[in-house]
Amino acid sequence: MNTVKGIRIMLVDDEPHILQFLEIGLTNEGFEIRTTPDGMSAVTLAQEFQPHVVILDVMMPGVDGFEACRMIKKLGFNVAIIMLTAKDEIDDRVKGLTLGADDYMVKPFSFDELLARIQARLRNQFPSLLGEVIHGPFQIDDLRKEITYQQKVLELSPTEYELLKFMVLNHGIVLSKSKILDKVWSYDFGGEENIVEVYIRSIREKLNDKEHRLIRTLRGAGYRIDLP
Template identity: 35%
Template sequence: MRILLVEDETTLATTLARGLSGVGFTVEIAPDGGTGLRRAQEGSFDVLVLDIMLPVLNGYEVCRNLRTAGVWTPVLMLTAKDGEYDETDAFDLGADDYLRKPFVFDVLVRRLRALVRRSAPERPTVLEVGPISLDPVGQHVHRDRELVRLTAREFQVLHYFMRHRGAVVTKTDILENVWDVNYDGDHNVVEVYVGYLRRKLGRHTIETIRGAGYRFSDPDAAASNRRA
């Protein structure tokens, strides 16, 4: 699941991103409301975590602009302000949930997963490709109805592949959507995780397209085609 975290407190944003990545989310950080609005309109996110007190555009303005533009990605708003009107204002502008700082991290995680579940009619609850199924909310993967244990990063890579089944995706596509748009490490890390998934799900699960990238398709069908 992809999260856009719009938060100008650098330490908090980094801490939250690290924690959320550790429980299976892919997190992109926007440091101000203007940047957050642009990325939310251009990107594909499962949920937005939006601080209210932001530079450039505050959280209220970002939320209002998104809803006016027809962007209905679930929004959880954060604030350190005290006042009985904050929550009402947030909901009136189209927010889906609200959390006051300071908060317990586990509560944030539960709230985010609940938002994704509530928005499930717009996307399949469980992704299925041949014998492989992936539950993005429950964070479970099965092959032939048997549980496959994946690390958080393996799960994120597989989720991206299954959302783009049949399409050729590049290493850059995977790095920007699973790691971070600003990732500047070794691009071969993608090959490493493709190898992990092949070992756990079958070597025909992910096809290498020379000079282009990778394609995820039904592993049983791919194996049958090779035997034909």
């Protein structure tokens, strides 16, 4: 549940039982939920609540889901919109995506599938909320303490993880051994600076960086990661 703490989801549907079902399920998953039954109030609530994800029904009286989608996207903040419809028609899906929707689901749908699509949108548009940060070929998942390189999870020790994370987050910057020791090993480290070389060598092997093109050594200055 802690992995989604602080993530805001707005539910928009004119069918009360659907709103209640989704609100209970997503609240139990740890999301912060607000609901509204129509398109016009959805736009007002979106401006106030600024949700990360909107689950938006298409078929509503008055301002329908298509118009609400267009208006919410024009508010100017980053938001993922997943549209719901009872119609399985290509034209509706194309129209929704053209107006700015990020995904589309056809009723009836399973809660597990909706949850998976929400997680996919969060990974795509708000990776840092899930403890994930993407830089070039690296994906850092700080909740799982994992780093993926070129879609492969690296087998790293805890210290290797912290060292590589520090270097990736500071890519393009020359990092001296003393600065690395301060940030990764902390100020009370009493060993030699050469320990950094040992860990860099191990990480290079795991990255298959034999020619040091990824982790560069700048003699007398330190190390720098260059990302494409």
